[in-house]
Amino acid sequence: MRQRVLRVLLFAVLCLFCLYYLAPLFVMITTSLKPLAEIRSGSLISLPKQVTFDAWGKAWSTACVGVRCNGLKPYVLNSVIMVVPAVLISTFLGAINGYALTKWRFRGADTIFAMMLFGAFIPFQVVLLPMARVLGVLGLAGSVYGLILVHTVYGLAFTTLFFRNFFIGVSDGIIRAAMIDGAGFFGIFFRIVVPMAPPAIVVTVIWQFTQIWNDFLFGIAFTVGDSNPVTVALNNVVNTSTGVKEYNVDMAAAIIAAIPTLLIYLVAGRYFVRGLAAGAVKG
Structure with missing residues (x-):
């Protein structure tokens, strides 16, 4: 009886925390x-008396982002153009790095990994000036393509860490057997290692997608105008006013900007947990 009461209390406490966490999303x-x-005359937490999607339409297509009143649509496209290649490239390179550092060990491998791991703890602000100089030299300053390079480079430390810690658990005997059969570096990688690594791949993709899509600092520092990602555009929507503060448009814009990451977790969340449990971030 006592154990049942404790379970009920625990369930009630967890429900309260859940409601507290979901309250901002509800609002x-x-x-x-x-x-x-209705917003001006009603309560903040009241349900809408008259449901309308006008604010969503305006946030998507006609809301003013600074001096441009074309909504979030082009900036969402910028974020997609930025996120997809940055996630794919950084994940692929991280997998190659993790594979090489664990199964094709060489002198100084641990030192190289330690240096890359150090990069995972460098604050964003520290790399702003060096990255700006590099993008200027390459002619990518102020563009979405420059932002792809920035996120790929900055994400390599994390992706290498995830894959390296996963590949440590892969049997060395399998790799040696493949070598004896004549398989080379990339043959073993694509035919043996990659098919064994879906948990690590899922963890890495979700991590990178979330980090890159939600980034604001790099977006505002390395892009201008029409090349801004959606996070920068959202900030400009909220801070742009023509005399009337449209809270419904601001909230709709914020949800639109957050939908991709929410979908990623809803679709692949259980695989993310499985990847963690499989050792993708253990070491």
């Missing part, structure tokens, strides 16, 4: 579905 959704007049 955002309900506010985005209300007309502006």
Whole structure:
């Protein structure tokens, strides 16, 4: 009986924490579905009396982002153009690095890994000036393609860490047997190692996607105008006013900017947990 009471209390406490955590999302959704007049006259947590998606349409296509009133649509496209190649490239290079550092060990491998691991703890602000200089030399300053390079380079430390710690658990005997059969570096990688690594790949992709999509500092530092990612555009939407603060549009814009990361976790969240349990971030 006592154990059942404790379980009920624990369940109640967890429900309270869940409600507390979801309260901001509830306010955002309900506010985005209300007309502006209802927002001003009603309660913050009240349900909409008249559901309307006008704020969503405006946030997507006509909201003013600075002096440009074309909504978030082009900036969402910028983020997609930035995120997809940055995630794929950094994940692939991280897998190659982790594989080489564990299964094709060479003199100084541990030192190289330690130096790369150190890069994972360098604050964003420290690399702003060096990255700006590099992008200027390469002619990529102020563009989405420059941002792809920035996120790929900065993400290599994390992706290498994830794959290196996963590949440590792969039997060396399998690799040696493949070598005896005549398989080379990339043959073993693509035919043996990669098919064994879905847990690490899922963890890495989710991590990189979330970090890159939600990034604001690199976006505002290395892009300008029409090349801004959606996070920078969202900030400009919220801070742009023509005399009337449209809270419903701001909330709709914030949800639009957050939808991709929410979908990633809803679709692949269980695989993320499986990847963690499989040792993708253990070492």
